[in-house]
Amino acid sequence: MIGWYEANLVLIEATFLNFLLALSIQVPLRLGVFSFAGVxxxxxxxxxxxxxxxxxxxxxxxxxxxxxxxAAVVGYLFSLLVARLNGLYLAMAxxxxxxxxxxxxxxxxxxTGGANGLxxxxxDLTTGGxxxxxxxxxVLLALTERGPLRRRIEAVREDPELSLSMGIGVVPMRQMAxxxxxxxxxxxxxxxxLLRTTVSxxxxxxxxxxxxxxxxxxxxxxxxxxxxxxxxxxxWLPSMLASAGRWxxxxxxxxxxxxxxxxxTGLLGLVQTLYQKLRGRRSAAVTAEAPADDTAEExxxxxxxxxESRGGVQ
Amino acid sequence: MTTTETAPPVLEAxxxxxxYGGIKAVDxxxxxxxxxxxxxxxxxxxxxxxxxxxxxxRLVPLTRGRLLIDGEEYHTAxxxxxxxxxxxxxxQTVRLLPELTVLQNVQLGADLHAPGxxxxxxxxxxxxxxxxxxxxxxTGLGDVRDAWPTELSYGMARRVEIARALASRPRLLLLxxxxxxxxxxERQEVSELMRKxxxxxxxxxxxxxxVQMMVDTCDHLVAMNSGTLVAEGSPQEVVSHPAVxxxxxxxxxxxxx
Numbered sequence: 001m002i003g004w005y006e007a008n009l010v011l012i013e014a015t016f017l018n019f020l021l022a023l024s025i026q027v028p029l030r031l032g033v034f035s036f037a038g039v040x041x042x043x044x045x046x047x048x049x050x051x052x053x054x055x056x057x058x059x060x061x062x063x064x065x066x067x068x069x070x071a072a073v074v075g076y077l078f079s080l081l082v083a084r085l086n087g088l089y090l091a092m093a094x095x096x097x098x099x100x101x102x103x104x105x106x107x108x109x110x111x112t113g114g115a116n117g118l119x120x121x122x123x124d125l126t127t128g129g130x131x132x133x134x135x136x137x138x139v140l141l142a143l144t145e146r147g148p149l150r151r152r153i154e155a156v157r158e159d160p161e162l163s164l165s166m167g168i169g170v171v172p173m174r175q176m177a178x179x180x181x182x183x184x185x186x187x188x189x190x191x192x193x194l195l196r197t198t199v200s201x202x203x204x205x206x207x208x209x210x211x212x213x214x215x216x217x218x219x220x221x222x223x224x225x226x227x228x229x230x231x232x233x234x235x236w237l238p239s240m241l242a243s244a245g246r247w248x249x250x251x252x253x254x255x256x257x258x259x260x261x262x263x264x265t266g267l268l269g270l271v272q273t274l275y276q277k278l279r280g281r282r283s284a285a286v287t288a289e290a291p292a293d294d295t296a297e298e299x300x301x302x303x304x305x306x307x308e309s310r311g312g313v314q
Numbered sequence: 315m316t317t318t319e320t321a322p323p324v325l326e327a328x329x330x331x332x333x334y335g336g337i338k339a340v341d342x343x344x345x346x347x348x349x350x351x352x353x354x355x356x357x358x359x360x361x362x363x364x365x366x367x368x369x370x371x372r373l374v375p376l377t378r379g380r381l382l383i384d385g386e387e388y389h390t391a392x393x394x395x396x397x398x399x400x401x402x403x404x405x406q407t408v409r410l411l412p413e414l415t416v417l418q419n420v421q422l423g424a425d426l427h428a429p430g431x432x433x434x435x436x437x438x439x440x441x442x443x444x445x446x447x448x449x450x451x452x453t454g455l456g457d458v459r460d461a462w463p464t465e466l467s468y469g470m471a472r473r474v475e476i477a478r479a480l481a482s483r484p485r486l487l488l489l490x491x492x493x494x495x496x497x498x499x500e501r502q503e504v505s506e507l508m509r510k511x512x513x514x515x516x517x518x519x520x521x522x523x524x525v526q527m528m529v530d531t532c533d534h535l536v537a538m539n540s541g542t543l544v545a546e547g548s549p550q551e552v553v554s555h556p557a558v559x560x561x562x563x564x565x566x567x568x569x570x571x
Contacts, residue, residue, distance in 0.1 A: 147440035151422045152425070159409055165371055167398055168394065
């Protein structure tokens with residue numbers, strides 16, 4: 001077993017880092033916010049941690065903590081900037097944020113190492129440290145998936161107008177989602193940079209956005225468990241498909257298409273549906289199968305296009 | 315009766331106007347709703363009833379006028395503050411959260427008053443409060459408390475909305491077409507519940523198309539057309555008012571009648 005662990009250490013670490021990256025997309029999505037800003041924060045966090053380690057030789061937890069804090073603040077400020085955007089327009093703006101971070105990294109001169117990036121960021125971060133951080137994050141997120149906080153989140157995603165009449169501040173909840181997303185993305189980026197001891201602008205690209213989104217959609221967008229399932233699959237799948245040779249990309253693509261068609265609520269949703277069916281809760285499954293994300297997104301899009309908010313106003 | 319006469323009305327709307335560009339959806343409308351009364355707003359489609367309700371709940375800004383709860387102005391307060399002041403509402407269409415059970419949907423109404431501060435309510439055990447149990451019992455939802463919204467009939471879903479509003483223990487309840495889509499006996503049950511709540515002192519404002527239901531339930535009717543007040547008084551008075559009949563049935567019908 002030790003042989004397997006050592007041989008696959010990089011993939012094991014990558015699983016946990018991808019888990020945090022997936023969560024940085026999932027947290028805003030649970031509130032009905034389609035934001036990829038977490039991927040930009042990944043880059044921001046990676047560079048912050050690498051620069052602090054290279055220049056000031058700070059301990060890993062200081063470098064990661066500073067990166068997380070900075071990205072949370074940047075995420076919050078970014079949410080103020082895009083406060084009036086919704087749906088696809090918001091998604092576009094957050095993709096622009098990711099690209100801006102990449103451009104800044106490429107043109108950062110000596111500070112960011114330009115197109116070559118930074119290397120030699122040696123630190124005391126261990127695999128155990130990464131796992132510990134992930135466990136803490138998962139526990140904290142699990143708390144948001146139960147009781148009053150879950151109800152608040154459901155209300156903000158499904159029906160912002162209803163939330164207001166229930167006394168729930170939709171805007172502060174969304175701003176918080178941007179800050180948390182920034183913190184999670186930066187945490188993943190910072191730990192990745194310190195484990196690999198390098199960071200380069202090529203890492204922060206469109207592929208990373210697609211990977212993060214795919215993990216959440218295929219794994220399940222409602223719970224941290226879904227993000228974890230997604231991160232396991234999409235970290236290990238490419239190496240498992242290595243035997244497919246040059247057909248690897250095609251097989252990968254077909255798997256994603258099939259999953260998107262037949263599992264609209266992700267693997268976790270599928271498992272939950274089956275579980276409820278086994279318990280004789282037939283119609284509960286109907287609820288779970290309805291891709292509520294789509295309706296919330298459509299609504300947001302309609303609003304963005306200048307339609308009236310539904311209900312109430314004659 | 316003396317208390318209701320001396321105390322300020324629960325809801326007071328004064329010269330309320332909501333204009334969208336050139337369209338005057340509501341233009342100089344007002345009412346004074348005392349505690350323990352059911353007021354109804356009657357009016358054809360497009361008369362401005364729902365816009366007025368949206369203005370009262372601060373979902374649309376006022377162009378002009380004043381709004382007061384218990385004598386305190388609130389027309390500049392954000393909509394999120396109104397629930398704490400005792401205002402609850404239901405919507406024209408069913409708006410239950412599909413991924414929460416009936417019980418959880420009702421709990422959402424009571425979360426506002428969760429004891430022990432935010433952190434404790436987030437971390438602690440999530441037992442339904444007394445207000446939640448009471449709201450479920452009064453609306454007759456005991457048997458379906460663990461059901462999902464998609465499993466409910468339309469009338470049942472509407473009752474969950476009323477329960478959710480009641481769970482916040484409001485002083486003022488706004489109901490936007492509460493019996494739309496219900497059958498006769500369901501309508502009667504809701505009407506009965508509303509009258510019972512009135513007798514306990516809850517002020518209610520209803521917007522409804524069903525004239526018969528309004529006459530049976532309300533203490534006082536206000537008729538609206540083109541954003542302004544047309545008639546006001548006891549249900550019988552208002553329903554037989556010529557301007558109201560005209561607005562609902564047209565001029566020609568009245569001259570023939």
